[in-house]
Amino acid sequence: DSGVTQTPKHLITATGQRVTLRCSPRSGDLSVYWYQQSLDQGLQFLIQYYNGEERAKGNILERFSAQQFPDLHSELNLSSLELGDSALYFCASSVALGNRNEQFFGPGTRLTVL
Amino acid sequence: GEDVEQSLFLSVREGDSSVINCTYTDSSSTYLYWYKQEPGAGLQLLTYIFSNMDMKQDQRLTVLLNKKDKHLSLRIADTQTGDSAIYFCAETLGADGLTFGKGTHLIIQP
Numbered sequence: 001d002s003g004v005t006q007t008p009k010h011l012i013t014a015t016g017q018r019v020t021l022r023c024s025p026r027s028g029d030l031s032v033y034w035y036q037q038s039l040d041q042g043l044q045f046l047i048q049y050y051n052g053e054e055r056a057k058g059n060i061l062e063r064f065s066a067q068q069f070p071d072l073h074s075e076l077n078l079s080s081l082e083l084g085d086s087a088l089y090f091c092a093s094s095v096a097l098g099n100r101n102e103q104f105f106g107p108g109t110r111l112t113v114l
Numbered sequence: 115g116e117d118v119e120q121s122l123f124l125s126v127r128e129g130d131s132s133v134i135n136c137t138y139t140d141s142s143s144t145y146l147y148w149y150k151q152e153p154g155a156g157l158q159l160l161t162y163i164f165s166n167m168d169m170k171q172d173q174r175l176t177v178l179l180n181k182k183d184k185h186l187s188l189r190i191a192d193t194q195t196g197d198s199a200i201y202f203c204a205e206t207l208g209a210d211g212l213t214f215g216k217g218t219h220l221i222i223q224p
Contacts, residue, residue, distance in 0.1 A: 002156065033211050043157075043202065045211025056210040090156060101145060101206050105157040 003027065004106035006091050012112045018079040021109045025072055025093030031055070032074040033094070033103060034066055038087040049074055081113045118203055118215035125221040132190040134218045136203030139184060146179065147204040147212065148188045157202065160188070190220075198222045 003026035013019055025032050034046040036059075045058035049068035060066075063081075068074045078085060088110050092103040119137045126132045138146065144165050149157040163170045163177045163186070170177045176189040190197055200219050204212040 002158070004156075035211070042216045043214040045213065048211055058211050092157075101212075102147075102159060102162065103212060104159060105149075107156045 002104040002106065004091060004093050004104055006089075006106035006109050008109060009107065010110050010112070012114065013081060014114055015081055015083060017081050017113075018077065019081065019111065021076040021078070021089050021091075021111075023074045023076070023091030023093075023106060025074070025091075026104055029093035029095055029104075030072065031094045031103075032068055032072070033092040034060075034074070034076050035090040035092065035105075036087045037090060037108070038084075041087075043090075046076070078111070083113050086111055086113045118205055118213055120201075120203055120215035120218045122216065123219045123221065125223060126193050127223045128193060128195060130193055132188075132193045132197065132220055134188045134190075134201050134203075134220065136186040136188075136215055137184055138186065138203070138205045138213075140205060140213075145206055146177075146186050147206070148175075148177065149202040149204060149214075151200045151202065151217070153199075160201075193220075193222055195222050195224075 005024045007022045030051045033048045037043045046060040047066050048056040052068050063079050066076045088108045090108045092105045094103045117139045147162040148160040150160050151157050161172050174191045178187045200217040202217045203215040206212050
């Protein structure tokens with residue numbers, strides 16, 4: 001158990017809909033990262049927040065957004081969903097900024113878009 | 115660009131050593147990581163190595179880094195059935211997100 005929690009575990013929805021994935025980082029971790037894992041793209045970094053502020057962006061679509069709240073939990077919002085958005089979405093957390101950057105991953109949310 | 119490459123599959127006999135290889139392209143990477151993913155689970159951080167090191171050993175795990183060739187390897191000694199998983203190599207330039215390889219499926223033969 002990494003200490004990172006994600007809800008829900010599974011999500012099934014239809015194209016065009018909007019969903020929110022939630023992540024609680026490990027106690028004391030200020031950085032939260034979101035990743036998407038799909039069969040064709042592999043594991044891709046989406047976005048990072050540090051202490052409430054957006055810190056870095058990866059391959060995140062404009063239809064996707066995220067935020068980190070004062071209690072440090074984070075939400076990833078996916079809108080206008082397409083079939084290709086079906087994937088595992090992971091949240092990871094780390095203590096702080098810096099090169100060492102050991103990231104601890106949550107169990108993931110499996111999103112299925114029908 | 116940042117690309118991390120790994121072989122897709124590795125099959126070894128139980129009790130033998132497994133060596134999983136990874137090639138990365140960004141010489142600016144400061145830390146390199148190995149993660150393990152078991153079926154239906156998240157990613158577990160196994161070990162990492164700083165770019166100014168050549169080797170790091172942690173119990174059954176040995177990481178070797180050849181910075182000149184941008185080659186990273188993970189050796190698992192005395193491979194057990196519980197080691198069956200997908201192993202991901204990852205690199206980071208710093209505080210940004212990790213760049214992962216596609217993962218190597220380690221298959222253990224009895």
